[in-house]
Amino acid sequence: MRGLVLITLLALASIAGGQVSITTGSYLQDFGTTDIISWTNNVTYPGWYRSTGTFAGHQNITTAAPSNTGGFYTYECNGNNDQKIGSRASGSAALIRYGVVFRNQTGYPIYSMRVSYRGYQLSLAENGSTVNTITVDYVVSAALPAITAGSSASVPALDFVQIMNSTTAGSNQITGYPCDQYRDISSCVAFATAVPNNYYILLRWTDIDDSWNDHHMAIDDLQVDFDLTGTACSMTLPIELLSFTAEPEGDGVRLDWSTASERDNEAFVVLRGSVPGDLRPILQQRGAGTHEGLLRYTDFDGDPLTGVSYYQLQQIDGDGSTSWSELVAVDIRTSTNGLLIMPRSIGPDHFVLTTGWDGPFQVDVYDQVGRQVLEPITSGTGQELDLTQVPEGVYLIVVRSGDRMLSGRVIVGH
Known part of the structure; x- marks a missing residue:
């Protein structure tokens, strides 16, 4: 946490069903000022998870060598109550994962996200010049993803690489770094396919047991800006x-x-x-x-x-x-002969279209960035439109007959 710049959680996201529900453009997390001596997924910090069986406790980092036990930790430095989360992979805790799950509830697709955070190296271990790296990846899913989910996409630009190195190859911690060795990390993640409304995004950090001994490394002051415009990372x-x-x-x-x-x-x-x-x-x-x-x-x-x-x-x-x-x-x-779009009582994804025209017409459905989401439909003067196959959101309906064209918008729910 850097001074008073960030609040624990900006009041733009709600917590429900095991994730942070994103309804607007940004998310902030500085992990607060209360010592975390135990951990419960999705409770200690709503929407946050760590891999099972890895919690090793809370560490107050000073210049003294910290614990050499491997695991997931919460940290502060010199008793300042400025909380961080992180890990030291070793022994039975050889693969440690932690991260936050978001759910897109903006009503629009998310095209990209800019992730910024501060990475701290909190100790120097006898790592024998083996570079310790906390890697970052993400998972997009229609269902709530587990912290161990596969099918992820890595983001090397967001990886936190060690700052200090020891040429000694051993099994000990040498010294602590009380929050004075850090690096600010930021990068844009442009999704290959826009994340539909109600889909999930798992943003995850992974620490593996490297050769020789491993440093304590942590994260703080996370900010994630979500791009709803179709222009990658256009937050400026x-x-x-x-x-x-x-x-x-x-x-x-x-x-x-x-x-x-x-x-x-x-x-x-x-x-x-x-x-x-x-x-x-x-x-x-x-x-x-x-x-x-x-x-x-x-x-x-x-x-x-x-x-x-x-x-x-x-x-x-x-x-x-x-x-x-x-x-x-x-x-x-x-x-005067406009397109009338009436919802049907069977659900918020069924509509009836009326044009006032004689004869058949063609119906095309487009998303907010102009992509056609269904094959063209041909019908008579009245047409039932079934949109159960498209994600929730706002869609443009265009009807054509010869050189005539009408259009309107619908909001699809499920």
Whole structure:
């Protein structure tokens, strides 16, 4: 824990069912200030696990040589109550794993995560120049993964490699390092496939019994930032805009947008025009300033232009700098025969589509980043849409008949 920079757990994640439920953009853990003299998985620190039979106790690290018993430990230095967790693999505790399980409950896919933490070498052992390394990997799963789960992906850039070395090959601890040997580690993890809503991510550290003797090594001040935008590790942008949509509704146009996080965000301005290169501001809403977490905004254009018009969202920072969304188009002339999407009572993943058109039409379903998630469906004037095969989330429904096209969005649950 570095001063007052981090809180034990940022109030953006809830604990349920054995994992940290992620509902917004970031997670922080500094392991607190209470000495941990016993360990229970998912209780001592909610969502955290260690491999069975490895807990060796709590160590107060001074310059004296610490315990030479292998195992998983909690630590502090010079009695300062600043807790850390870590290990020393040896003997019967030759493979030690510990980590945290997240569950994506943002309502959106997670495309990447940036992991940052501080690694501490807390002792020098007679390691005979054998490099001690705490490796990092992750597991993505539809079910709650065990701390020993296989099918993992390694992240070498997040590995914690020893800082100090002894050329002596032996079986003893030489000295303690009371939190004065550390390294800050950070890297982005871009998932090969976006993590769907309600899926799990196990972030795990592994310590093996190296040749000769092993050091005590620990972690602290973990921060994990989750990217919901589709741009890998884009956490430094002023805002993370998830979506901006304009849809005919009644006699006007409904405007919706959502952000995953905002930084120094002063305001949003909605612009409109009949020509893409000539848009004028029509609506404005205050931004959230600096905010970590999902926010949804809605506005309404009650006097829309006839025919095809274009809308764009402008974001204004506190320093006056700006950023822009993509253009979206609306054709008011076709809105009177709009797409009606009605949920069915059998569940939140069944819908009935009505277009008002005569004859068959084609239905396509896309996710939030424009990927088609089902094969095209052809139907008559009314169509039941079964979305039980797609993950929970928001989807774009597009219907086509000849040169006509309508679209709408649905929120799928299971």
